Amino acid sequence: MSLITVIGRGHSGTRAMSHTLLASGVFMGEPLNRSGDLLPPEAMYEACRVLARYVRWLGDLRWDWSALFDMPIPDEFQQLIRTYLRTVLEDTSEHRGWKIPETTLVLPWIVRLFPEAKYIYWVRNPRDCILGRHLTDDLHDFGIDYPATDDVRLRRAISWRYQYDLIRATPRPAQWIEVRLEDFVLRQEETLTRLEAFLGIKLARIVVNPEVVGRYRLDGGPNYYDILEPAMREYGYEVPGTLSAVSGQLAEVSGQ
Structure with missing residues (x-):
């Protein structure tokens, strides 16, 4: 029996993996919304706020998460998570899992509560x-302090960077894989083969839309901030003024 979770910031395309797992016979809890998120989410949201009490903001884009890695996990948090995951934890299916983006905000304690789970970290160009x-x-809204700004896009970029840094700071669980949405869409067979080897199950092939890759190119507003550069370089995304891995993939799809 295996337990699988998909983590990644909202709008990373995690629904594609949730739908794939569901179509492959993995019980993803119930009920689900059309994004493949397990509902109702309120207990998970409150669990995020409980964990946030132990996160220290050091100013600018620096946070101290060190207390999370060895302190006793509060009973309140554990109860909230078990309430949220009740249908998953009570099910007797051979393969079970869940997906909701807010899992990323509580990852340090999730990996301690479920050390044997299989973690799929879903990445998309920020x-x-x-x-x-x-x-x-x-x-x-989840109890985390950060530099105040009225720039909505910058606020989203800070959230993206916070979650990226939190994931990087969290000790890796034994079973962990990282997948880019762009690879899942543009190299689906190759990517699913990797995932099948990791999960040990045959995965369904869902319909994907190549137009979800590189949408920012058609966007008229700000969509790049320097705080995103380290992660973008790590995952092979275009940084303004450099060659783009994603551009190359788009060229492959369009036949150019």
């Missing part, structure tokens, strides 16, 4: 991620 509104845009 320039595409910050185009649309998401509940985690304003980290203040």
